[in-house]
Amino acid sequence: xxxxxxxxxxxxxxxxxxxxxxxxxxxxxxxxxxxxxxxxxxxxxxxxxxxxxxxxxxxxxxxxxxxxxxxxxxxxxxxxxxxxxxxxxxxxxxxxxxxxxxxxxxxxxxxxxxxxxxxxxxxxxxxxxxxxxxxxxxxxxxxxxxxxxxxxxxxxxxxxxxxxxxxxxxxxxxxxxxxxxxxxxxxxxxxxxxxxxxxxxxxxxxxxxxxxxxxxxxxxxxxxxxxxxxxxxxxxxxxxxxxxxxxxxxxxxxxxxxxxxxxxxxxxxxxxxxxxxxxxxxxxxxxxxxxxxxxxxxxxxxxxxxxxxxxxxxxxxxxxxxxxxxxxxxxxxxxxxxxxxxxxxxxxxxxxxxxxxxxxxxxx
Amino acid sequence: xxxxxxxxxxxxxxxxxxxxxxxxxxxxxxxxxxxxxxxxxxxxxxxxxxxxxxxxxxxxxxxxxxxxxxxxxxxxxxxxxxxxxxxxxxxxxxxxxxxxxxxxxxxxxxxxxxxxxxxxxxxxxxxxxxxxxxxxxxxxxxxxxxxxxxxxxxxxxxxxxxxxxxxxxxxxxxxxxxxxxxxxxxxxxxxxxxxxxxxxxxxxxxxxxxxxxxxxxxxxxxxxxxxxxxxxxxxxxxxxxxxxxxxxxxxxxxx
Amino acid sequence: xxxxxxxxxxxxxxxxxxxxxxxxxxxxxxxxxxxxxxxxxxxxxxxxxxxxxxxxxxxxxxxxxxxxxxxxxxxxxxxxxxxxxxxxxxxxxxxxxxxxxxxxxxxxxxxxxxxxxxxxxxxxxxxxxxxxxxxxxxxxxxxxxxxxxxxxxxxxxxxxxxxxxxxxxxxxxxxxxxxxxxxxxxxxxxxxxxxxxxxxxxxxxxxxxxxxxxxxxxxxxxxxxxxxxxxxxxxxxxxxxxxxxxxxxxxxxxxxxxxxxxxxxxxxxxxxxxxxxxxxxxxxxxxxxxxxxxxxxxxxxxxxxxxxxxxxxxxxxxxxxxxxxxxxxxxxxxxxxxxxxxxxxxxxxxxxxxxxxxxxxxxxxxxxxxxxxxxxxx
Numbered sequence: 001x002x003x004x005x006x007x008x009x010x011x012x013x014x015x016x017x018x019x020x021x022x023x024x025x026x027x028x029x030x031x032x033x034x035x036x037x038x039x040x041x042x043x044x045x046x047x048x049x050x051x052x053x054x055x056x057x058x059x060x061x062x063x064x065x066x067x068x069x070x071x072x073x074x075x076x077x078x079x080x081x082x083x084x085x086x087x088x089x090x091x092x093x094x095x096x097x098x099x100x101x102x103x104x105x106x107x108x109x110x111x112x113x114x115x116x117x118x119x120x121x122x123x124x125x126x127x128x129x130x131x132x133x134x135x136x137x138x139x140x141x142x143x144x145x146x147x148x149x150x151x152x153x154x155x156x157x158x159x160x161x162x163x164x165x166x167x168x169x170x171x172x173x174x175x176x177x178x179x180x181x182x183x184x185x186x187x188x189x190x191x192x193x194x195x196x197x198x199x200x201x202x203x204x205x206x207x208x209x210x211x212x213x214x215x216x217x218x219x220x221x222x223x224x225x226x227x228x229x230x231x232x233x234x235x236x237x238x239x240x241x242x243x244x245x246x247x248x249x250x251x252x253x254x255x256x257x258x259x260x261x262x263x264x265x266x267x268x269x270x271x272x273x274x275x276x277x278x279x280x281x282x283x284x285x286x287x288x289x290x291x292x293x294x295x296x297x298x299x300x301x302x303x304x305x306x307x308x309x310x311x312x313x314x315x316x317x318x319x320x321x322x323x324x325x326x327x328x329x330x331x332x333x334x335x336x337x338x339x340x341x342x343x344x345x346x347x348x349x350x351x352x353x354x355x356x357x358x359x360x361x362x363x364x
Numbered sequence: 365x366x367x368x369x370x371x372x373x374x375x376x377x378x379x380x381x382x383x384x385x386x387x388x389x390x391x392x393x394x395x396x397x398x399x400x401x402x403x404x405x406x407x408x409x410x411x412x413x414x415x416x417x418x419x420x421x422x423x424x425x426x427x428x429x430x431x432x433x434x435x436x437x438x439x440x441x442x443x444x445x446x447x448x449x450x451x452x453x454x455x456x457x458x459x460x461x462x463x464x465x466x467x468x469x470x471x472x473x474x475x476x477x478x479x480x481x482x483x484x485x486x487x488x489x490x491x492x493x494x495x496x497x498x499x500x501x502x503x504x505x506x507x508x509x510x511x512x513x514x515x516x517x518x519x520x521x522x523x524x525x526x527x528x529x530x531x532x533x534x535x536x537x538x539x540x541x542x543x544x545x546x547x548x549x550x551x552x553x554x555x556x557x558x559x560x561x562x563x564x565x566x567x568x569x570x571x572x573x574x575x576x577x578x579x580x581x582x583x584x585x586x587x588x589x590x591x592x593x594x595x596x597x598x599x600x601x602x603x604x605x606x607x608x609x610x611x612x613x614x615x616x617x618x619x
Numbered sequence: 620x621x622x623x624x625x626x627x628x629x630x631x632x633x634x635x636x637x638x639x640x641x642x643x644x645x646x647x648x649x650x651x652x653x654x655x656x657x658x659x660x661x662x663x664x665x666x667x668x669x670x671x672x673x674x675x676x677x678x679x680x681x682x683x684x685x686x687x688x689x690x691x692x693x694x695x696x697x698x699x700x701x702x703x704x705x706x707x708x709x710x711x712x713x714x715x716x717x718x719x720x721x722x723x724x725x726x727x728x729x730x731x732x733x734x735x736x737x738x739x740x741x742x743x744x745x746x747x748x749x750x751x752x753x754x755x756x757x758x759x760x761x762x763x764x765x766x767x768x769x770x771x772x773x774x775x776x777x778x779x780x781x782x783x784x785x786x787x788x789x790x791x792x793x794x795x796x797x798x799x800x801x802x803x804x805x806x807x808x809x810x811x812x813x814x815x816x817x818x819x820x821x822x823x824x825x826x827x828x829x830x831x832x833x834x835x836x837x838x839x840x841x842x843x844x845x846x847x848x849x850x851x852x853x854x855x856x857x858x859x860x861x862x863x864x865x866x867x868x869x870x871x872x873x874x875x876x877x878x879x880x881x882x883x884x885x886x887x888x889x890x891x892x893x894x895x896x897x898x899x900x901x902x903x904x905x906x907x908x909x910x911x912x913x914x915x916x917x918x919x920x921x922x923x924x925x926x927x928x929x930x931x932x933x934x935x936x937x938x939x940x941x942x943x944x945x946x947x948x949x950x951x952x953x954x955x956x957x958x959x960x961x962x963x964x965x966x967x968x969x970x971x972x973x974x975x976x977x978x979x980x981x982x983x984x985x986x987x988x989x990x991x992x993x994x995x996x997x
Contacts, residue, residue: 028705029458033712034653041827083900084892090838093652097831098885104828104878105869112873123741124723151477158468162454165520168421168447169472170439198660198741198827202716209705209713212459216504221459246727250720257717264704272702379944381918388914392921428918428945457703583925 009127009237011135013252016191017203017233019142021225022149023187024204025211025218026180029160034089035077035181037201038096040188042073044103044197047122048110057119059137066189073099074181100197125196125249127237134193142190145183156180157218194237196249206256207232213267232256287325290318292334292359295351308338308348334358371435374399374528374559375420380429382412382419389415391583393429397561399527402554403576404564404590408603411581413563414450417530421447433528443473446526448517450533456505462516463488463501469520491523492516495549511542518546522553529553531562535569547573570594627749627761629866631823632880634767636858638816639832640840641774644851645809647837648789654693654810655833657715659817659826661692663722666818671725677762682818689814690807692718743825745877763823770819774812781805786847824877831881832858835888842891842898857887915955917985918945920964923974924982937970 027036043066050065051057073095080091110119121129149156158166159176167173188200195203211224236252265272294317298309314322326349329335334355338348351359370376377395381388390412397403405413418424420431422438433441446469466488467480474480480488492498495515500508508516514534521529531550535543550560554575564570570577570590577593579585585602586593646655665688669681692715699710748761755765778785788795788802795802813833820829836858840850861883869879896902922945926935934940941952956972959965964978974982 028709029455031455031706031708033706033708034656037656037712037716084842084898086838086842087647087650087652089650089652090647090834090841093656093830093834094838094888096656097827097834098882098888100827101831101878101881101885104825105872105874105882108875108878109872154468154471154474154479155476157460157464158471161458161460161465161468162449164418164423164449164453165447165468166471167423168442168445168449169469170442171472199716199720201712202720205709205712206717209709213704215459217461217464218459247723250724250727253716253720254724257713257720260713264699264702270704272704379922379940379946381921381945383914388918392918392925394925426946427914428922428947430944430946583921 004132005128006238006241008132008135009130009241010234012130012138013127013194013233013237013248014230015138015142015233016194017207017229017231017252017256018226019145019187019229020191020195020200020203020233021207021211021227021229022146022222023184024206024208024229025222025225026156026160027184027204028208028212029218033201033205034092035074036184036188036204038077038092038099039070039073039185040192040197040200041096041103042099043067043070043185043189043192044122045069045099045106047192048103048106048119051119052106052110052113059134062192063141063186063189066192067185069099070185070189071182074185103197121196122192123196123198124247125192125194125199125252127194127241127248130193138190141186145186148179148183152176152179160218194233194248195252196247199249199253202253203229203233203256206253206260210256210260210263213263213270228259229256232259284325284328287318288329288334289359291322291325291329292351292355295335295349296356296359299351308350311347311349314349329355368435369432370396372399373397373432374401374434375561376432376435377420378430378432380416380419380431381427382415382424383427384415388427389582390419393580393584395578395584395587397559397576397578399434399559400554400557401576402550402560402562402574403578404562404570404574405578405580406564406567406570406602407580407585411602413580414532416580417447417532417561417563421445421530443524444527446521446524446529448521448529448531448534450536451510451513451517456508456513458505460505461501462492462497462503462505462508465505465516466491466501466519466523469523473524487523488519491519494522495519496545511538514538514542514546518549526558528559529561531560533563533565535562536565567599623759624749625866627752627764628745628876629862631745631748631761631764631767632862632866632877633859634764634771635820635824635829635832636836636862637855638767638771638774638820639829640836640851640854640858641771641778642809642813642816643833643837644840644847644854645778645785645789646813647834647841648847648850649806649809651693651806651810652834652838653711655813655830657692657696657711658689658810658814659821659830659833660715660719661688661722662686662814662817662821663826664688664718664725665722665814667722667725667729671729682815685818686811686814688718689817690810693810741825741827743821743823743828743877744875745823745880746875748823763819766819767816767823770812770816774816777808777812781808785809789847824881828877828881831884832861835884836861839884839887839891842888843895845897853891857891858884861887912955912958916959916962916964917981919955919959919972920974920978920982921985923965923972924979927974927979933971936972938972 024036027033046065046067046069047062049069050061054061076095077091080086080094081088086094107119155166155171155176158171159173159180163173188204191200191203207225207228210228211221215221215224232255233252236255237248240246240248240251263271268274291314294314295309299307311322311326314326318325326335334352335349336352338350373396375395375397377393380390380393382390393416405416407413415424419426420438431438433445438445463485467484470480470484470487474484489498489501492501495518497512497515497519500512505513505516518531518534521531534546538546550562554560562574571594574590576588577590578587579593579598579602581602586598643655646652662685665685666681668688669684670676673680675681696707696710696714699705699714700707748763751762752759753762753765784795784800784805787798787800788805792802817826817829824832836854837850839857840853843853844850862880864886865880865883866876868883869876891899893900923936926932935944938952941947942949945952947955960967964975964981965972966975
């Protein structure tokens, strides 16, 4: 049941998802995730204005309109922050809501003029509305973005890590920032028909966050984010194309967020589970050392190698039941139950030779 | 300006004034650092030490004044300058290996469109050996301790093979072993004929570590060889109200 | 002529503006504007889930669900960011779109039963509030207006009750907790009220346009006023004005009334940006010019004072030094010298500039001021 429509949709979604993952990585690393949200929302008036002016949904007209609006929004955020001293979060909120309001007004204007049925897809995205004829221009523009990114790869890497260091070496940081933001805006605009203005931000952020957890370098992160984005995009678009009346954006976003959630939990080095396990192990080995040290301390206190410590005393020392720790240490051969006849109701433990060695060894 | 202006001075600053929000934070700074010294810039909090370095490097625009490095404007002398920013100024959770960060030191020299190749990687490895981090090249930077982060940053500056090094508080928050290693590393750079300028916060160690001293408190209080400048009068002028703390210092030159 | 329909629409809009200004003022002060964005999106999931679990489409349950979802989105993102695996911005950028996407998807799947139009969630249509009315005291009131009035009354009461606490918590959370004012609980209350208000408002203006009323008037107030009270007054005024202006303009142009009102909040902001005596562009320009001139004269004085009585005095006090050493352009240097001569702090003898007694006093005063500031800073 591979209909041509489905192939078109899957191809487009894979392209957009991959591109969003790549550029989103830079947004995440520079701490500018919400700027992506603002640019996406703000492109709505541009889309509708382009429609009103050109009278149709031509690929390049919509692209140009959205891009102009998105760029204006980015500049407005800058101007509000630098020029008027508005705090960053407030500047983002102001620009997002005002541009979106302008979009809504223009949208109703387009509706009263008729023939705007295709415009509301930009709110949540509709995979089925992607035309076969859009694929080639989409690939060309997206490819162009990637080429520019590759050309300035090392500069963008430097900029994302240490803008001040980059400036000290004479790189034109301000201009590079504008270029990078422009590339991100183009990516957002390309994705609008699929993901919609409201949810596009998650398609940028989620694959990048997911990828970050598995890798140690920027290039691997970007490749993996592209893969995650393509997976989420294709999966979401195909599901939405098969299911009747399900908007594409939400499904794509949920797929991408699921990947991010799994990565945050399961990634081998950084993942939450791995970290918990490490912490538990560290705690366990610390407990073990504490018990060994306590037994050793009692030995030397009593000047009696082979002095057996009372378990109740160890309980009090650890502040919790020492039984499980002692059982483990016994399994590992570091302690043994005292061989002298125990007093009734008291359990005593003593260090083995291995335990004494472990106690003297530097931290393992 | 094409002609060289004071070419025999490593770093020549004349009448530099820098404002933040229209209020000057550095006043009419005249500064000369001769080549081949290891200089400390000291002064109380808010004295503008970091700002001075940033202004010299052209990262902060001055209201007035000019800077020459070996007689040239900074923009033309970038290849001869290396800069180690404060360690906390970047996100150490960034996905990069130690080698990636050191290679960034060569990005300015490489120019547009060229990628670091085998020669650059060899240079990076050599710089890491100088700071004793050669075994860490493939480590992600998020796994480094504070002292190791600082060594990586210094390696990034060393790989530039610059004649003039600026370091902003390289000894802040590192352990004693790292501090000693950094100092001997920087002294070796000086002995190789380079000029080292360090923003420093610990007056106790100034006389032991450095041979040139700049005392700053929004204005230049004093500058010159440590033995001449490190006097109680100058300290009083620079630190004013904080002098109670300094009173306990031994003002000896046991360098 | 204002008929009943127009009154209903304007009244509903005014209620959105009032609640928006009350809550937005504190959100903006706390630097949590984008939490408003997250909340207004996340409530959709809460409403849908409340409906799926209980079948209630109106009343207390959906509001409770929405409040839980809205506050949950903000705190969820904060908790996620605490893992240090991702930044606060990225956490927000994942959590609320995920909740919104799930909400939209559930609406999509249950479209036949839920009667909740997804475009309405996003855009609202204040022009249709008169279609759904209740009769109280013999008069037809729009349901949206009644809900908003109820929520608004709670907002007014809470803000009046906790005015002092919210003010301190916004400026200095550390001080607030030292005083035992529970800034955490106050923050929670603010977010919960924002979520409840967003639920009440989204039928009328949609979630994104509500955001405009929440943030834009408050930022306008922040630009104009120096006190929290002044900020709130300006926010209320500009929000209410936006409702009136937006209605009139949108009605004439035959476009979305809610969109028009939301867009009109931008007019107040624009006016403040240009003309506010505190931080407007005009005032800032005038002030900067004056300050700059004063600052530059001070630089000149400092320069002359630093070299007074030294061997280089002759070289440093000529116009060549100003151009060569200070790096000023000749015209620039000339203007600064003229300003300094005007103020009588320097005098000119041929090529040489020197300080007058007043100039010397000024230089000394500046040194002393710096010393004092330093002493205070330490």
